[in-house]
Amino acid sequence: MARVVIRDLNKTFDGVHAVKDVNLEINDKEFVVLVGPSGCGKTTTLRMVAGLESITSGQILIADKIVNELPPMDRDIAMVFQNYALYPHMNVYDNMAFGLKMRRFGRAEIDTRVKAAAEILGIQAQLQRKPRQLSGGQRQRVALGRAIVRHPKVFLFDEPLSNLDAKLRVQMRVEIKKIHARLGTTAIYVTHDQIEAMTLGDRVVVMRDGVVQQVGEPLELYNAPANRFVAGFIGSPAMNFATVTIAADADGLLWANNEGIHIKLPAEVASRLRKHVGENVTLGIRPEDLRVASSSDPADVAFDATVEVVEKLGSEILLDVKVGPSMMAAAVEPTVLAKVRDQLRLALNPDRLYFFDGPTQAAI
């Protein structure tokens, strides 16, 4: 059980600055997910924690001890890889026992631990099989088992579910969550899938181009994204963005305008935007905050839209609509009977509008 602290971490590869000044404190027993598009530096950060990549500058502490110079074997961590990395010439039992053998555990202790891990993961029947005789899901279980048996201080997961099909991924996600709840080991999990990040993480770290964009609990990222990138990355379907001009009318009320949108901003939002009057800012609306307008909706929270694509998902319908110059997605009730090229009036929830500064893209 241990805390992991990352201080001013930097990594450069042949002149490419892959990880920039990352600072992160991961508490004991916490499950932290690093998420971001490919090439954002999340895997490199994880590999530096594992000791598989040298650190250009900064410090990494595991259990309050600086591990910068420690080889991977002395960091007391376990890692699960995307391609499972099972030893193909050993059977499942030996794969799980390898780490213990290397650490000179007694035969009886190894046996107890391997069998206990196999039971947790439900792979007792496969212990004598070779990895190539297993399905993808079973292989991933063995890889998890190999990490569990060692009782390490920290679990590191490098996109462990990316090679599995969608259904199995959901199942294994639940399983990883259960295992973490049961063992309580500190875990760092890397993924490019924001749904995995949101469902697994106690806290989520969003990265882009080697820089941490925001650290927070899943709902915090969803409800209060720090910038446009986080807003667009977290949430599925992704948030809609439109460039609008902030204008004040004679009564001092603020409006967000563009060719297709003319909406009045509620007082709370207006107070934040007052100094941006006359400027172009980015308006963000989540698809789930849009609905088909009814007659009771006031005109200043609604706008006209032309339906371009209808995606019937069952529990909801996704409409891709054209609003003035921009495209937007709206997640509407499954009872809406919209067809391609229909003209609709969409209403939004004025309390759930996001605004981002034009040049800096930071949340306003």
Add this chain to the structure above:
Amino acid sequence: MIEGAKWRRWAFFYIPLGAFIFTLLFPFYWMLVTAVRPDSELYRPWNAPNYAPFWTAHPTLDHITYLLQETLFSTWMLNTLLISVAATLISLFCGLLAGYALSRLKFRFAGMLGTAIFITYLVPQTLLFIPLADIVRNFRLGDTPWALILTYPTFLIPFCTWLLMGYFKAIPRELEECARIDGATRWQAMIHIIFPIAVPGILSAGIFAFTLSWNEFIYALVFLSSPTEKTVSVGVTSELIRGDVFYWGSLMAGALLGSIPVAFVYSFFVEYYVAGLTGAVKG
């Protein structure tokens, strides 16, 4: 397997396959027939009335007996075996470490070094033997097995290094990283994880190296002179061709017996060998 009509299978599968097998095996058949053919048949002119080149009605073991009793054939076999095994082991050892280092470790000039090793393999032996002869003489190794044991690696090590380098590159890096996180040092990861997985590659490199040393001719011809030190390839050709007299029966018997160990090694490891060449590592 070819699908479709019977004639297609014959035209595109059985007949080409038969021709291929015939071409491959005919030299061995020819060696065998010649080795057991009595001299009276061997030196019969082609237009004699009962000339039968492809079989013999009176097989004899005379040539084989002559080869084994009147020449130093068994000594040559032993010499060849000793030299080939020693040169193969040395080359495999060096090739394993060099191939691993070039494929896995990051160090300056790694790429250049790999290319340089490859270039040494491209220098023809027919040129290299001249300076090597000088070196062998300076170290007073001439006419000893060491002359070959130490010079064969000049072409075997580059060969093994490149073959194994390709093989190691095909093994996922994560396996080794995982082993190192699991508590193994780089050496332990190499010995417990990488080498066992690379067994097909190591075996095919070993078989190739063994075959190349077994068949080697020029160095053996130049560096060895006394009949007791010779290898099979040189011994058979130098002792059984005297002037312009070819002892065809014994020559062929020597060639046949001399190729048995290599054929044996191949047949024994054929599965690993194929896997090694196709580079199949499944995780």
